[in-house]
Structure formats: structure tokens, C-alpha cells
Amino acid sequence: MFQSHLGEMAALATALCWTITAVSFEAAGKKVGSISVNLIRLVIAFILISIYNLFTRGMILPIDASSSAWFWLTFSGIIGFVIGDLFLFQAYVEVGARISMLIMSTVPPITAITGFFLMGEKITVLGLSGMIITIVGIALVILTKNPGNKKVRLSHPIKGLVYAFIGALGQAFGLVFSKFGMGSYDPFAATQIRIIAAIIGFSIVISVLKKWGELIVAVKDRRAMKYISIGSLFGPFVGVSLSLLAVQHASTGVVSTITSITPILLIPVSIIVFKERIFPREIFGAIITLLGISLLFI
Numbered sequence: 001m002f003q004s005h006l007g008e009m010a011a012l013a014t015a016l017c018w019t020i021t022a023v024s025f026e027a028a029g030k031k032v033g034s035i036s037v038n039l040i041r042l043v044i045a046f047i048l049i050s051i052y053n054l055f056t057r058g059m060i061l062p063i064d065a066s067s068s069a070w071f072w073l074t075f076s077g078i079i080g081f082v083i084g085d086l087f088l089f090q091a092y093v094e095v096g097a098r099i100s101m102l103i104m105s106t107v108p109p110i111t112a113i114t115g116f117f118l119m120g121e122k123i124t125v126l127g128l129s130g131m132i133i134t135i136v137g138i139a140l141v142i143l144t145k146n147p148g149n150k151k152v153r154l155s156h157p158i159k160g161l162v163y164a165f166i167g168a169l170g171q172a173f174g175l176v177f178s179k180f181g182m183g184s185y186d187p188f189a190a191t192q193i194r195i196i197a198a199i200i201g202f203s204i205v206i207s208v209l210k211k212w213g214e215l216i217v218a219v220k221d222r223r224a225m226k227y228i229s230i231g232s233l234f235g236p237f238v239g240v241s242l243s244l245l246a247v248q249h250a251s252t253g254v255v256s257t258i259t260s261i262t263p264i265l266l267i268p269v270s271i272i273v274f275k276e277r278i279f280p281r282e283i284f285g286a287i288i289t290l291l292g293i294s295l296l297f298i
Contacts, residue, residue: 007249008246008250010243011242013242014255015258017235017238018101018259019262020231021239022097023097023273024230024234025037025041025089025097025235026092026093028224028231029089029090029092032214032221032224033093033218034092035202035206035211035215036215037089037228038081039199039202040215040228041235041236042236043199044229044233045237046195046196046199048232048233049236053186053188053189062186062192065185065189068181070193073193073194075181076177076194077174077193078201079174080174081197081198082170084167084169084173085198088104088163088170091163094157094163095157097270098263098270100163101262101263102286103165103168104167105134105137105138105293106138106168106172109130109135109296111172111175111176112127115176127295129292129295130293130296131296132292136292137285137286137287137288137290140281140282140288141281141282141286141289144281187244188240188241191236195236246258257294260294261290263289263290264290
């Protein structure tokens with residue numbers, strides 16, 4: 001029975017990994033800043049994936065990749081990891097992992113729309129309905145009525161919500177460009193190229209913003225490094241590995257739907273770890289969002 005549902009089990013484990021990663025990076029980002037967290041976790045992820053590729057592929061670097069793969073995967077790494085994660089990790093600090101990951105649920109709809117315009121992929125009526133339901137679910141969480149004048153207002157700081165949405169755009173476009181670049185090339189080696197591009201990108205960002213001093217302080221912070229190490233292990237390394245295992249043994253639609261339960265898994269974590277107050281409409285909104293995402297893959 002376990003073997004017949006290996007893909008679904010791997011997808012569920014992936015969602016748990018994303019949950020651990022989001023909580024770890026939120027905690028670290030609030031201590032030492034999101035930019036430092038981004039570069040440190042990429043370096044850790046690069047070391048882990050390099051060791052993995054050395055044992056599985058016999059080469060520590062992706063020297064067998066074509067120039068086309070390098071171009072598109074580098075572009076994907078800059079869009080997805082640098083721009084996307086730069087804003088996503090700051091959103092963790094501004095509005096928390098739970099709300100950030102809920103807004104990241106717009107990645108499948110954005111990816112579907114991008115695929116429609118760039119690659120001619122079809123969007124079904126059910127898929128369109130799923131997009132609308134997903135947006136409604138998110139709106140239930142981020143919008144609220146003012147008790148005084150009954151006007152609708154945002155329930156969280158607009159800056160954090162915008163950062164999370166830009167993060168979602170970066171992730172979605174990063175996925176699309178990964179498709180262009182990866183083709184039949186090894187997914188782990190492809191991820192390694194994206195990480196290399198991201199490390200260079202973040203090094204430039206830190207140099208321009210003159211944040212190297214903050215990075216050194218972050219490395220010396222043992223508590224922050226513990227969170228970053230945990231997040232790096234369960235995110236770019238174990239999480240990615242399990243997601244690849246999942247799509248090998250189950251349909252992409254099933255895997256995408258199961259892994260999208262992260263915002264729901266984050267609800268009890270936010271209550272226990274961060275002592276957040278969760279409103280019933282936020283739980284309902286997260287469930288509605290999951291329903292919308294599931295319709296995208298029917």
C-alpha cells in the first residue's frame with residue numbers, strides 16, 4: 001500500500017518540509033535580516049546539493065550542461081531565487097510565514113497564465129474557476145471590515161502583502177524559465193545552476209547595499225544559524241528531493257495540490273510557535289484557496 005501511494009506520501013512530506021522551512025526562515029529573518037538569511041541558506045544548499053551530485057552524478061559541478069541550459073537556468077535563478085526570494089523572505093519578516101505562504105498560493109494560477117501566453121498552454125473552464133476561487137480564498141484572509149464605518153480594509157500591512165505577491169511572481173516566472181532551460185537535463189544539476197546564479201546575484205545585492213557587515217553578524221549568531229541550517233536542509237535540499245520523488249510516482253496535479261496545503265499546516269504552527277491569533281475566516285480562506293488550487297489540475 002505504501003509503495004502504491006509513494007508519490008502522494010512524498011508530496012505530503014514535501015508540504016511538511018516547506019512548513020518547517022518557512023517557520024525557520026521567518027524566525028531567522030526576524031533576528032538577522034532577510035538578505036543575510038537568503039545568501040547563507042543558498043551557500044548551505046549549494047554545499048549539500050554539490051555533495052549529492054558528486055555521489056549520484058560523479059561530478060561536483062554541472063559542467064555537462066549546455067550553454068542554453070546555463071543561460072535560461074541562470075535567468076531563472078535570478079528571477080526566482082534572487083528577486084522572488086528577496087521579497088518573499090522580507091514578507092516573512094513583515095507579515096509572517098503563514099500569510100506569505102498563503103499569497104504564494106497564487107503561484108499556480110500565475111504560472112498557468114504565463115504558460116498560456118508564452119507557451120500556448122490551455123486553460124480549462126475548471127482551471128479558470130480554480131483561479132477565481134483561489135483569489136477569493138486569499139481575499140477572505142487579507143481583507144476585513146472596519147468595525148466603525150464598515151469599510152473593507154487590509155488586515156495586514158500592505159508592504160508585506162505586496163512583497164509576498166512579488167515573491168509569488170518571481171517564483172512563477174522562475175518556474176517557467178526553468179522549463180525552458182532544463183528540458184531533459186538532470187533536475188538536481190539544474191537546481192545547482194540556479195543556486196550558483198542566485199549566490200552571485202545576492203552577493204551583488206549585498207555589495208550594493210553595503211550589507212556585508214550584517215552578514216558577518218548573522219554568521220556569528222548561533223541561534224539564527226541554527227534556524228537557517230534547518231531551513232536550508234528541509235527546503236532547497238530535502239524538500240526539492242521529495243518533490244522530485246513525488247512527481248515521479250504521482251501526477252503533477254495531485255502533487256501540486258498536496259504540496260499547496262502548506263498555508264493550512266502553518267496555522268497550528270503559527271498559534272503554537274509565534275503565538276498568533278487566528279480568526280475563523282482565515283482558516284476558511286486557506287481551505288477555499290486550497291480548493292481553488294485543486295481545480296487548476298482537474
